[in-house]
Amino acid sequence: MNSSPIGVFDSGIGGLTVVKEIIKVLPNESIIYLGDTARVPYGTRSKEMVTKFALELVKFLLKRKVKALVVACNTISALALDQIKKISPVPVVGVVLPAVAEAVRASKNKRIGVIGTQGTIESKVYEREIKKIDPSIEVFSVGCPLFVPMAEEGLHNHKATQLVARDYLDDILKAKVDTLILGCTHYPLLLETIKETVGPSVTLVDSAKPTAYALKKVLSDNDLFSNNQNPSLEFYVTDAPDRVFQVASRFFGSEPGSKIKKVIL
Numbered sequence: 450m451n452s453s454p455i456g457v458f459d460s461g462i463g464g465l466t467v468v469k470e471i472i473k474v475l476p477n478e479s480i481i482y483l484g485d486t487a488r489v490p491y492g493t494r495s496k497e498m499v500t501k502f503a504l505e506l507v508k509f510l511l512k513r514k515v516k517a518l519v520v521a522c523n524t525i526s527a528l529a530l531d532q533i534k535k536i537s538p539v540p541v542v543g544v545v546l547p548a549v550a551e552a553v554r555a556s557k558n559k560r561i562g563v564i565g566t567q568g569t570i571e572s573k574v575y576e577r578e579i580k581k582i583d584p585s586i587e588v589f590s591v592g593c594p595l596f597v598p599m600a601e602e603g604l605h606n607h608k609a610t611q612l613v614a615r616d617y618l619d620d621i622l623k624a625k626v627d628t629l630i631l632g633c634t635h636y637p638l639l640l641e642t643i644k645e646t647v648g649p650s651v652t653l654v655d656s657a658k659p660t661a662y663a664l665k666k667v668l669s670d671n672d673l674f675s676n677n678q679n680p681s682l683e684f685y686v687t688d689a690p691d692r693v694f695q696v697a698s699r700f701f702g703s704e705p706g707s708k709i710k711k712v713i714l
């Protein structure tokens with residue numbers, strides 16, 4: 450038993466899609482969320498820069514005595530997970546492996562599509578991890594950078610998003626994948642548009658739920674569960690908490706209960 454909080458972090462507020470699932474799967478856990486809203490997006494940055502920023506976020510959370518870290522960002526998980534694991538004395542859960550495991554389970558025709566930020570797609574992490582499990586699976590990847598601002602602006606089901614989705618997903622459709630990994634924290638917000646574009650025969654896999662279950666397993670393996678009946682939820686961002694509030698509600702499904710605090714890293 451351990452009632453210390455779980456540290457969850459992201460380049461911005463997209464990681465709240467993961468927090469939402471963690472709360473459902475692990476309702477007794479306290480959570481500290483940190484979003485680097487001052488420096489988002491990470492998806493267009495170099496591996497060096499993403500790693501430097503990510504390690505700063507990790508240090509902030511470790512100072513707050515978290516018992517585990519969840520890297521609720523595909524770009525950070527793709528580019529900096531090894532470095533984070535190197536400096537972290539507590540278990541670290543990324544979003545890539547849980548989604549990969551689910552997609553490999555779901556695919557029948559062994560053709561899997563992956564969409565994500567440029568950083569994630571260029572890292573080829575999904576391809577590598579999928580092929581480690583089953584080398585016969587073919588992977589088709591496309592970067593969809595415009596989906597991030599569109600999700601933040603709440604443009605799901607908007608004409609512009611439908612148009613962009615058709616353009617981005619054209620090659621994926623032609624590749625006849627039966628499973629598509631939404632390899633970015635923001636994409637679950639555009640689920641309907643993506644679903645409409647790829648059609649009902651393609652299974653969509655997003656990392657939020659599989660990551661929450663991966664965290665549950667890590668807590669169980671390390672005897673770190675909490676039985677706190679009144680767990681706390683703290684939100685920190687690195688810039689403009691008031692502006693973030695409304696957008697955060699889109700990702701979280703409701704307004705984050707507590708006030709979002711600004712921190713200087």
Ligand code: DGL
Binds near residue numbers: 490493566569634
């Ligand atoms: N959180 C990022 C991800 O999941 C998307 C936003 C960004 O580019 O920083 O890849």
